Amino acid sequence: MINYIFDGTFDGLMTVVYESYYSHQHPNDIFSEVNHQINFLGHGVFVATDIDKSDKVQNAITTKISKEALRNIYYVYLSELESSYMLIYKYVRLGFKIGKKIDYFIQNDVVHEVTKLSQRVKHEAYKMIELIRFKEVKKGLFIAKIHPDYNVLPIIMPHFAERFQDQYFIIHDEKRNLSAVYDKKAWIIIDMPLENISNMKDTEDYEILWKMYHKSISIEERKNLRLQRQHMPKKYWDMLTEKQ
C-alpha cells in the first residue's frame, strides 16, 4: 500500500490507475501535488502523466464498463475534492470487476457516492448554463464571470461554443483564475487573469432593458420569493444582471 502523487490533471489521475494496476500496488491514498506538495512528497510515489497510459485506461473504462461511467468519473474528478481521487480509483476497480452493470449497484457505497457527486457537479454545470450572464465589453466581444464550487468550465464550454458560433466570448472562472476563450472556431481553457479586459463595461442599454423586463413580467399576486431563491440560489446573485 502506497501513496500516489500526480500532477492534478485528469490524465495524471488515469496514469495513476494504470501504474497501480500494472505494478499490483494498491494505493493507500492518492494526492494531487497541487495541494500536497510539502506534506506528502516524502511519503509517496510521484507518477508522471503519460497520455498513452491515460488513453488506455479511458478506453478500458469505456469498453469494459461504459461511456457513462467514464463521464461520471470525469465529473467526480472535476469536483476537485481531495477524497474524489480514491473514490474514482475504487469505482474503477469495482467497474472492472462487474462491468457495465455497475450502475445497478446503487446500494453500494462507492457507486452511490460517485453517482451523487457526479450529479452535484452536473447540477452546478447546468446552473451555470442557465445563469451565466455575458456583457458585451467591446463591439463583438462578450465576457462572463463565474465562481462555481466545482470546476465546470470544461463541461459548459461545448454548450456555449455551439450556440454562439458567431461571437467572440470568454468565460472567466474567478475562483480558479481560469479563462475559457472562444474565437469563432474553437475554444481553449487557459490560466489567465482578466484584469485588463474586465474593467471595460457593457454599453448597459440591454442590461437596463432586461432589468425592466424582469420586473415587469412578474405577477404581484403570485409573489413567491422563496421559490425564486430555490431555483436561483443567492450565492450566484452577484453574477446576475437582474439581481444587481
Place this chain on the structure above:
Amino acid sequence: MDLLEKIRILADAAKYDVSCSSSGSDRENKNGGIGNAAFYGICHSWSEDGRCISLLKILFTNICIYDCSYCVNRCSNDVERAIFTPDELADITINFYRRNYIEGLFLSSAVYKSPDYTMELLIKTVKKLREEYNFNGYIHLKAIPGADVNLIRLAGLYADRMSVNIELPSEKSLKLLAPQKTKESIIKPMSFIHSQLLEKSESKKLMRHTDKFVPAGQTTQLIIGATPESDRTILKLSENLYKYYDLKRVYYSAYIPVFNGNNLLGVSSPPLLREHRLYQADWLLRYYNFKADELLTEEEPNFDVSLDPKINWAMKNLNLFPVEVNTADYNMLLRVPGIGLRTAKRIVKARKAANLNYDSLKKLGVVLKRAKYFITCNGKYYGECEMEKDKIKNKLTTNKNRILDGQLSIFDINNKFKNLPIIV
C-alpha cells in the same frame, strides 16, 4: 415612446400567459449562426413570483379590438397601450440571447386591426430573426384565433412551437366572457396545426429533407377559476386534447382578477392551489398512465385540496396496496405516492443487482414519508398506523407543509382553504 417603456407595458401585458417552456425542439445552429435549441429546455431566470423565465415572453402589441371580460388587454379597459416594430423586437431578442438572458422568443399579441394583420406582424418579426440574423434559438408563436390558415402555416415554418389558447374550459363560458371568440375560431387553427404536423411526419418518411413545421408541437392554455367548470370537466378536456390533437402540453392558469368593473363575481385571489392540483393531475395523465376517470368521478368532480391527486387516488384504492417494492411491476410502482418516474426506474434497475431493503429505498430517492403507507419491503410494512384511510390521511396531513409545498408555501393555510377552490 422609447423601448424601455414598450418593454414595461408589453411584458406586463404578457405576464398571464403561462406556456413559456423552451423544450421539445432540437433545432441546431447552422452556418456559424446564432442559437441552438436545447431539446430539454433551459430556464435562465426566475421572476419574483417564482415562475421560470425561459423565453422573452412578450406581446407584439396590447392594442386590441376584442373585449374579452377576463382579459386585462380588452379594449374597454383603461390601460397604457404600446406596439413594437418587427425590427425592435428582433433586435431585443438577439441581444438578450447573446447575453444568455433567454432561450428565445415567445411572441403573442392582442388582436390589432384584424387577426390576419396581427398574424402578419408576428410573421415579419420571426422571419427577420430566422433569415436576417440566422437565429436558430427557440421561437414560440401564438396563433391568433381567426387568422387565415395560410398565415398559420407560414408562421409554423419559422416557429418551434405554436399555441392556440382555449382560454375557457367550455363553450358556454367562452360565450359569456369572450363573446367575440368562438369555439370554432379556436378549434380550427388547432386542428389545422395538428393536420400539418401529421402531414409533415408522413412526408418525412418519403423525403430526407422537409421543412420543419413546429417541431416542438402545439400547446394550449386554460383559465382556471373564472367560470364554474369542475376539475373533472377540465381534466377530461385535457385528456381529449392529448388524445385527439396530440398536444404537447395543456397549461392551466389560475384566474387573477384583472377586472375593475362588474360581472366577474367575488373572485378575490387566484386559486393557486387548485391550479397546482390540476398540474399534478396533468402529469399523472401524461407520464403515469392514469386516466382522468380514475382520478375524478362524477360524484366527486373536484380534487381534495388537502391531498395531492396521486395520494387521493391511492386512498380510494387502498385494496391495491401495499405493494412489495422488490417484486411489483414498473407500472404499479409508478402509482405509489412518493415514488416518481426516476425513482421507479431506479428501483427496477437496482433490484436486478440486489434485494432492496428499507434503508436503501431512501438512497434511491423514494419519499418514504409518503410511500411508507403504501409499500412493503421484504414483506414488512413500515407505515406507523393501520392501513385505513382516515388514519393514513391523518398522518399525511399533520405535516402540512410537506404536502402543500410548491407554489403555495407563502400563503398561510387558512387563506388557502378559505379561497379554494373557487367555483363561481
